[in-house]
Amino acid sequence: xxxxMCCFCxxxxxxxxxxxxxxxxxxxxxTPLAFVEENQEFTSEYIQSIMVYKEKVYSE
Numbered sequence: 001x002x003x004x005m006c007c008f009c010x011x012x013x014x015x016x017x018x019x020x021x022x023x024x025x026x027x028x029x030x031t032p033l034a035f036v037e038e039n040q041e042f043t044s045e046y047i048q049s050i051m052v053y054k055e056k057v058y059s060e
Contacts, residue, residue, distance in 0.1 A: 002035040005042050007054040014038065 003014050004021055011025035021030045033050050035040060 001037045003031055003038050004033050004035045005047065005050060006030050007033060007050040010047075037044075 001014050001015050003012055005012055006023040006026060006028060007030065008028045009023065009026040010021060013021055013023050013025075015021050015029060017035065019031075021033070021035075023030050024029070032048065033053060036046065
């Protein structure tokens, strides 16, 4: 299993590599976001990268 942090509500989503990732908390599609291994922590760099993604995609 892999995990991603939603750039909208900052909740954790678990799933498998490949396919769509939909945040179970807010329902947003977070497919393009990077994932990490389930047993690894989210680093500050990871959190910064997903916030940059959100700003780039939703400010255009």
